Amino acid sequence: MAIVTTSKKACSVNPLKMSQPIGGSFAFLGLRGAMPLLHGPQGCTSFGLTLFVRHFNEAVPMQTTAMSEVATVLGGHENLEQAILNIYDRLEPEIIGINSTGVTETNGDDVEAFIRLIRQKHPKLEKLPLVYVSTPDFKDAFQDGWGKTVARMIEMLVAPVDAARPRDISRVNVLPGCHLTPGDLDELRTIFEDFGLKPSFLPDVAGSLDGHIPDEFTPTTIGGIGVDEIATMGQVGWTIAIGAQMRRAAEAMQVRTGAPFRLFERLCGLIPNDEFIAFLSQISGRSVPWKYRRQRGQLADAMLDAHFHIGGRKLAIGAEPDLLFDLSSLLHEMGAQVSAAVTTTNSPVLQRVRTEDVLIGDLEDLEELARSRDCDLLMSHSHGRQAASRLNVPFFRVGFPMFDRLGAAHLTMVGYRGTRDLIFDIANLIITDREANHGPTPDTWRSSCGGPQVHPPQLH
């Protein structure tokens, strides 16, 4: 059981953490026709937007209430009203998703009340869903903002169900954590469909940020789950939540609609996927398709081939709690040793990370731990690149943001197939590093033999 501690430094150096409001906006980006709106100064939106654009290489819709110093003094009611009206009139969104920021939270803006007043004043907004979530910058982290926002979407948008009405057991709700990529969601969709199940993903960033080319230019999100479909999510047989961050949302769904849920904390690795596939077989009443039996075999074989390389590696990993838990567990199950683990925010899974201590800290902490504990594999988002080059160890990019490599949206880690490919990628990285940096030389083992080198006398 890992001991969880928080860094005591006054100055965070090379932050691992990103802010809560943009985690919230990210969740809204998984809705069709959506416009995420940050209630705060324009910089909050601009930084978040740039981050998403660099990660996905996609146009990303995101707006701001553009709070100025004066507006902050006067309160944000008028700015919020103008922002909503401007977005409504110009962009015709299907939904506006509002997150608060540090400034408006410090100010104490009562946004729910503002929205009620705005609705009273502008009857034309009657049909437009406005979902507001409180997400101050100075608390929690990216994945918390996502989790809270999805929970709030459920409370606001899922229609109550008639308890007497039978459920549609062929339908399932899927509540993915923010660590799942569009590629992960597409993989899951295929798996559900192979069991004859019809999944509703909330949010569905695969619909909006998978990089497809729409026929027409759309100023809002170009895909994702529609508000109409969300409304019907109470009718399903099961809700499946992925990642501990989604417990709050899954519980909200159960409270609102009575739909039972099952939380999968991990979907990467052999045993977690065995549990997942077995569960799908049970709820669908179908035997496991041949395809997945084969994929399971392929994963097993990948583990056999890769354990030579991954086994014994000393991993230093920096990631948000759910991703950290999933990946470090996989590496542990492949024989690696989780030597340094740094994360961004608290979570019940942290105690179960297979290491001695987990630090809520930054990438400077991770770099120092990795150095002092002699780690030889580093995993984090792209910001870990500087640490990796200073440590001169192989660096595997995971999570958000990944701004210096292409294809972040399609990196797939879930399912037997996703795990298989991930294992190959990690093993190949290690092999490349060994070939490039650790080839044997006549002196490789010399110093470790102890004793001074004896030079035989020359004959002539």
Place this chain on the structure above:
Amino acid sequence: MTSLSTTIQDVFNEPGCARNASKSSVERKNGCTKQLKPGGVAGGCAFDGAKVALQPFTDVAHLVHGPIACEGNSWDNRGSASSGSELWRRSFTTDMSETDIVFGGEKRLYRAVKEITEKYDPQAIFVYQTCVPAMIGDDIDAVCKAASAKLGKPIIPINAPGFVGSKNLGNKLAGEALLEHVIGTEEPDYTTAYDINIIGEYNLSGELWQVKPLLDELGIRILSCISGDGKYREVAYSHRAKAAMMVCSKAMINVARKMRQRYGIPFFEGSFYGIEDSSDSLRQIARMLIERGAPAELMERTQALIAREETKAWAAIERFKPRFAAKRVVLITGGVKSWSMVSALQEAGLEIVGTSVKKSTKKDKERIKELMGQHAHMIEDMSPQEIYKMLKDAKADIMLSGGKSQFVALKAAMPWLDINQERCHAYMGYIGIVKLMEEIEKALYNPIWNQLRQAAPWDEFDRKRQARTVAQMYAQAAEPVRDASKNGVNTISLSNENEASGGESAIAAHGLNLAKPCTSSTARCVACKDIRSDFQPPALQAAE
């Protein structure tokens, strides 16, 4: 020490800005930033602007005092290059918590400064103010002053919290901070008659190094570059330069003008984008240095170098002419940068069919007309939808712009090239312009465009099939006698009893109850009886 609001008023009143000078006194008081429109903007804030302007100083620790958003969401996002220290790429923030906001963040800020000094011992620390600490009244000026005295190191407050205005205002406030706290505080080891400052150049993708060899060859020394590949000491003694070139005119004009006022350093607005502008700038530098006492032979050497470089560059561009014949370009950029490129692009045979004039002054527009002819399409403010439509309708062959409109162009299957700060290629000087031509050629002639503009083959099939179906419908409508069996009326059931009951048992196995089972134990679902050809999707059906 002046208050932030006085500084902002002072910055708005910039007499050196051409655009500002053309305004009435009332307009000028309103400032040079457009009133922000909630729900209609996406630009950076003042803090962003200040950070962008100063971050290229390489041996300085840049400490952001605020909640995680300001730095955590934005660090290591610029492509400036450093010839020495990598300290500037490390990120430092106080990551303020709720407790700091309740009790004030000054103590934490002081401790942060101390930690940085102990661990990294930088030349200086720049402390950036952000909105939340500004709201709660953290006095970063006082903290910096106290910390400077105690730690014996320059700790410089950069007072540009995001909500005071735009990115551009932030650039200028960063300049004010340099003027107030840094410039003139140290002395260079030695000076020469050939010392210049370059102001407003950020060395993105290392582009300054495309020009520096030429200056080196002429014996001209860059005493200080503000701020690309800059060092703290260099800015501190930059007041000893003989002349200055101001590169990005809108960003740091206050620095150039006040340095002329205070230290008598003459400056000119110039650019190293494009051949003619590069030559002009070199000549201007030589002229100013000679006026300030450099030997007159500098001009001869400069002219000779220009002649040599121009010949080389034009010769290199010659080979693009046949490739660029009749190719049309849309140029969307922040105004100033575009002119200098226009003539080179035109010389290479490209036709400029439109350019943005959003940030340009009246004079700018006249110059554009002069360069591009009366028919040039000047784009005042185009929405992404309009740009998309223009490109989709193939009114241009390539778009050159900043990252913002990148995906508008690419998703319209239109060649596009980044010419703003996020780009990964360097386009400065005589080498840079040829590099730009190369990139344009690569983009224009990439084989992907032809493939991507083709529709998928089944789109055609689908259209034909649809046409056939419509034709059949008309045929049937004209033939009222129906044969039920051929008209698609079938009795089908979509329910699957096995699946349904299997699902239930799983729910039971997990100890949960369903409100009511969907299907009875009879072999057939009642709701599914006699479903006609307009069958319902299974979801709806099972819900019934």
